[in-house]
Amino acid sequence: MSDVYAKLKELGIELPTAAKPGGVYSPVKAFGTTFLYCSGCDGNLEGEDLVLGKLGQDLTVEQGQVYSRNCMLKLLANLQRHLGDLNRIKRFVKILAFVQSTDDFHAQPQVINGASTLLREVFGDEIGLAARSAIGTNALPGNVPVEIELLVEFE
Numbered sequence: 001m002s003d004v005y006a007k008l009k010e011l012g013i014e015l016p017t018a019a020k021p022g023g024v025y026s027p028v029k030a031f032g033t034t035f036l037y038c039s040g041c042d043g044n045l046e047g048e049d050l051v052l053g054k055l056g057q058d059l060t061v062e063q064g065q066v067y068s069r070n071c072m073l074k075l076l077a078n079l080q081r082h083l084g085d086l087n088r089i090k091r092f093v094k095i096l097a098f099v100q101s102t103d104d105f106h107a108q109p110q111v112i113n114g115a116s117t118l119l120r121e122v123f124g125d126e127i128g129l130a131a132r133s134a135i136g137t138n139a140l141p142g143n144v145p146v147e148i149e150l151l152v153e154f155e
Contacts (some may be wrong), residue, residue: 004086007122016045016073018081028082034090036152038078040098042144043070052143056105059145065114068097071148072115076122083154092119092130094151100140108134115148 008015021027021039029037043066044050055064080086095115099108112134119128130150140147 004089004122011121013073013118013122015077015080018077019046019074027078034153034155035093036079036082036150036154038075038150038152040096040147040149041071041074041078042140042142042147043067043074044144045070045073051145053145054100054102054105055107055111055145056102061107061110064099064111064145065117068112068114068146068148069118071097071146072118075148075150079150079152088154089123089127090153090155091127092123092150093153095130095132095148096150097132097134097146097148098137098140099134100138100143100145101136103138105136108136111146112148 018027025039027039031037051059051067053059055061059067076086079089083089095112097112097115099111101108112132116129116132119130122128
């Protein structure tokens with residue numbers, strides 16, 4: 001297995017600090033002996049401008065892709081805090097993504113490609129390519145454009 005941290009460095013990616021939960025829940029919860037469920041994260045990173053609104057109205061597909069990539073960075077930060085070492089990830093099993101969008105916006109999968117591409121670049125096809133759902137919705141908490149949750153297998 002390649003070193004995840006070397007790959008992050010090569011790509012010029014720095015993980016954000018893992019955020020504290022915004023409610024009464026656990027950011028990462030183990031189940032079984034080798035699985036982790038990761039609670040949904042938005043893509044607003046500390047120190048960057050707050051991004052709010054709907055795809056198809058306030059944001060373009062390209063802006064949504066950047067935002068979904070940031071969601072995945074936050075999820076990786078939560079996994080780092082929980083596991084202590086991202087090299088322990090055996091595979092990303094499932095990505096469940098919600099895209100706040102207008103009724104006539106139908107490019108939710110393209111928006112979530114930002115998150116999936118990040119995992120593929122960092123972890124490769126075998127580990128990083130997960131099963132995935134990209135669901136359009138009329139509203140998300142705090143008016144964020146995207147929220148993503150994960151199911152991960154680890155060693």
